[in-house]
Amino acid sequence: MLIKNGIIVNADGRMSGDLRIKDGKIVKIGEALKAEEAEEILDVNGAYILPGGVDVHTHIDMPAGECMTSDDYSSGTKAAVMGGTTTVMDFAEYDEGETLQDGLDCWHKKAAGKAYCDYSFHMTVSGFDESIKEELARIKEQGITSFKAYTAYQDGIGVNDDQLFLILQQMKELGTLLCVHCENGDVLRCLQQQLKERDASDIKNHPKSRPNLTEKEAVSRVIDFAAMADVPVYIVHVSTKEAAEVIREAKRKGQKVYAETCPQYLLLDESRYELPDFESAKYVLSPPLRTEADKEALWEAVEDGTIDAVSTDHCSFWFHGQKDLGREDFTRIPNGMPGIETRMELMLHYGRKRGLTMEKLTELLSAKPAEIFGIYPEKGKLQEGSDADLVIVREDRPHKISAETLNEEVDYTPYEGFEVTYQIQDVFVGGIQAKKEGGWILKKPEGRFLTCR
Numbered sequence: 001m002l003i004k005n006g007i008i009v010n011a012d013g014r015m016s017g018d019l020r021i022k023d024g025k026i027v028k029i030g031e032a033l034k035a036e037e038a039e040e041i042l043d044v045n046g047a048y049i050l051p052g053g054v055d056v057h058t059h060i061d062m063p064a065g066e067c068m069t070s071d072d073y074s075s076g077t078k079a080a081v082m083g084g085t086t087t088v089m090d091f092a093e094y095d096e097g098e099t100l101q102d103g104l105d106c107w108h109k110k111a112a113g114k115a116y117c118d119y120s121f122h123m124t125v126s127g128f129d130e131s132i133k134e135e136l137a138r139i140k141e142q143g144i145t146s147f148k149a150y151t152a153y154q155d156g157i158g159v160n161d162d163q164l165f166l167i168l169q170q171m172k173e174l175g176t177l178l179c180v181h182c183e184n185g186d187v188l189r190c191l192q193q194q195l196k197e198r199d200a201s202d203i204k205n206h207p208k209s210r211p212n213l214t215e216k217e218a219v220s221r222v223i224d225f226a227a228m229a230d231v232p233v234y235i236v237h238v239s240t241k242e243a244a245e246v247i248r249e250a251k252r253k254g255q256k257v258y259a260e261t262c263p264q265y266l267l268l269d270e271s272r273y274e275l276p277d278f279e280s281a282k283y284v285l286s287p288p289l290r291t292e293a294d295k296e297a298l299w300e301a302v303e304d305g306t307i308d309a310v311s312t313d314h315c316s317f318w319f320h321g322q323k324d325l326g327r328e329d330f331t332r333i334p335n336g337m338p339g340i341e342t343r344m345e346l347m348l349h350y351g352r353k354r355g356l357t358m359e360k361l362t363e364l365l366s367a368k369p370a371e372i373f374g375i376y377p378e379k380g381k382l383q384e385g386s387d388a389d390l391v392i393v394r395e396d397r398p399h400k401i402s403a404e405t406l407n408e409e410v411d412y413t414p415y416e417g418f419e420v421t422y423q424i425q426d427v428f429v430g431g432i433q434a435k436k437e438g439g440w441i442l443k444k445p446e447g448r449f450l451t452c453r
């Protein structure tokens with residue numbers, strides 16, 4: 001197929017021209033390309049052509065306490081593609097008593113034959129001993145080059161300081177990257193217990209039990225641990241000005257630290273916890289939504305390169321039927337929000353409003369995350385030889401975001417009523433058109449597992 005008359009945008013520049021895709025790859029980019037015999041032509045008439053979005057932080061088909069996330073690989077990746085994201089990197093986990101391999105096998109089963117876009121995994125590590133150490137190497141041989149640790153939730157998935165340090169040393173040994181969820185687990189558990197005794201039904205106790213400094217302290221500690229282990233580290237979902245400042249300072253000193261934030265921390269704030277009728281439960285996630293000042297600081301961190309990537313932490317739970325479980329006890333509200341489908345349009349709209357260029361937005365949404373996790377330039381770049389994952393975007397199509405029209409398998413969106421002007425019009429996944437003029441036309445889920453370098 002020949003896609004004509006687009007503004008082809010990459011992180012490092014743009015050109016007006018045409019793009020040919022064949023057998024799943026981009027085979028030619030140039031000006032005024034001539035159609036080959038019987039070649040299908042799509043004239044995009046001055047629209048932007050961007051590399052397909054790369055969302056490196058999702059939780060699909062994941063058990064969480066008493067619940068299971070509402071999206072499975074079928075609905076989750078369809079929603080991703082409709083929103084312009086053509087690669088997802090999901091967190092694979094294992095249960096207590098299982099090996100890492102059991103968890104990885106389980107995640108392969110969840111995704112295979114159901115995913116509408118290419119995918120890979122970060123493997124969660126929730127402890128450390130000799131057998132886990134050996135397993136990390138074996139998991140790496142299977143194309144998983146990034147792992148995840150939590151500095152909170154020590155009663156379940158989280159790790160203690162000694163384990164965290166040993167995992168980081170092992171990352172150094174293997175040349176792999178650790179993603180870390182940073183909150184001080186001990187402090188927040190104490191606060192949570194105290195606040196629960198006072199009033200378990202008050203949702204405002206959720207953010208109160210996780211003040212900014214629980215994040216900042218953990219980010220600071222993790223960065224120091226990584227320095228002592230002499231290894232890069234990736235900080236997930238940065239939500240506070242204090243944590244952004246710590247990361248900025250570490251980068252300034254030359255330490256290899258990567259950081260991510262999410263649209264919810266750039267666009268929503270703690271006033272959502274004031275909503276009546278349990279509505280606030282929709283916004284219970286960890287870390288929680290913060291203040292206006294934090295939002296502003298995070299935008300500045302995005303602008304000056306302190307933040308490398310914007311991912312979603314998509315983790316959807318039904319408002320009716322799942323979030324409800326915590327009506328009497330805020331600690332039982334499943335933590336997480338949907339967002340996989342809205343990331344691109346929201347970030348393009350609000351990013352451009354902030355004055356970010358399309359190139360910078362492409363870097364944040366596709367190129368840089370692909371690079372950090374070893375799938376670039378097959379993903380995250382429009383160039384000859386790269387995968388034909390591309391998104392055609394119109395900038396003059398104002399519309400309102402609504403759960404009614406989204407494909408995420410959940411009964412709300414945190415962005416209900418947000419008006420955006422950018423619209424994802426067409427999406428190609430591996431050279432096959434999945435979205436056409438706003439509608440879904442893909443027949444089969446043909447997403448492949450990506451091995452990372």
Ligand SMILES: [Zn+2]
Pocket residue numbers: 057058059313315
């Ligand atoms: Zn997450």
